[in-house]
Amino acid sequence: EPEVTQTPSHQVTQMGQEVILRCVPISNHLYFYWYRQILGQKVEFLVSFYNNEISEKSEIFDDQFSVERPDGSNFTLKIRSTKLEDSAMYFCASSEGIGSGYEQYFGPGTRLTVT
Amino acid sequence: QKEVEQNSGPLSVPEGAIASLNCTYSDRVSQSFFWYRQYSGKSPELIMSIYSNGDKEDGRFTAQLNKASQYVSLLIRDSQPSDSATYLCAVRGPGTGFQKLVFGTGTRLLVSP
Numbered sequence: 174e175p176e177v178t179q180t181p182s183h184q185v186t187q188m189g190q191e192v193i194l195r196c197v198p199i200s201n202h203l204y205f206y207w208y209r210q211i212l213g214q215k216v217e218f219l220v221s222f223y224n225n226e227i228s229e230k231s232e233i234f235d236d237q238f239s240v241e242r243p244d245g246s247n248f249t250l251k252i253r254s255t256k257l258e259d260s261a262m263y264f265c266a267s268s269e270g271i272g273s274g275y276e277q278y279f280g281p282g283t284r285l286t287v288t
Numbered sequence: 289q290k291e292v293e294q295n296s297g298p299l300s301v302p303e304g305a306i307a308s309l310n311c312t313y314s315d316r317v318s319q320s321f322f323w324y325r326q327y328s329g330k331s332p333e334l335i336m337s338i339y340s341n342g343d344k345e346d347g348r349f350t351a352q353l354n355k356a357s358q359y360v361s362l363l364i365r366d367s368q369p370s371d372s373a374t375y376l377c378a379v380r381g382p383g384t385g386f387q388k389l390v391f392g393t394g395t396r397l398l399v400s401p
Contacts, residue, residue, distance in 0.1 A: 204387065216332060216376065218388035229387045264331050271387050273320055273339045279331040 175199045177280035179265050185286045186255050194250045194283045196265030205248045206266040206277060207240065209233070216264070222248065255287045291315060292379050294392035302400055307364040309395050311377030314358070320380040321353055323362045325373045326394065332376055336362060367399045 178197045186192050198205050207219040220230040222240050239251045248267075252259055262284050266277040293312045301307045309323075320339055324332035336351040338344045338360065344351045350363040360379075364371055374394040381387065 206387070208389075215393045216378075216389075216391040218390070221387040231388070262331075276322065276334055276337050277389060278334060279324075282331045 177265055177267055177278055179280040179283050181283060183284045185288065188257055188287055189254050192252050192255055192285065194263050196248045196280055197246050198248055198267030199278060202267035202269050204268045204271055207250045208264045208266060209261040211261045257287050260285060260287045291390045292377055292392035294377050294395045296393055297396040298398045299395055300398045300400065301367050303367060303369060305367050307367045307397055309362040309375050311360045311392055312358055313379045316358060318379045321360045322378040323351060324376040324378060326376055327373045369399050369401050372397055372399045
């Protein structure tokens, strides 16, 4: 069964450093998403991406964040200058479409630890 | 008012019993509703989706939607210890944005052998 994959599974970085989290969405899916979950808190939407453009973003997704589809399979989230509060699980998700009948499938996540 | 509300639990049920998980949402124009299961330290795993009023059954799981009451529930029949996890209710657009899922904080379910 096709699944979303993410690398790395765990990333440790120092405050102020740039990190890139990588995702390979399900191959026939057209919509891609990033969510994050701070330990003990709920899953929060960051951004959605379609046709090489951001289609929706939350207030969390400020200028420190960017997304890119550098090739036909990868989808990346970049955090330019990490802060302690960026420590969280970051989940990539994908869906075939939007609206009723289309469901989002999540990858295993990347645990980001900022020290 | 929180957009998606769930009782955090834990909800404890014995093996073989029915577990009933509930969720309310604030945006009356929400159209799509989902239940995800999340084991500790893992990612959300889609269990059920429901888009219209009524019941939807899939194996041991039944999702129920009442848009007039802005209420979604998940019933798990013949609960197993392996069902012990946090169950996340998620709601999607148009009021929340057609694409993003808005999650509740989740209900922790404990199934005892």
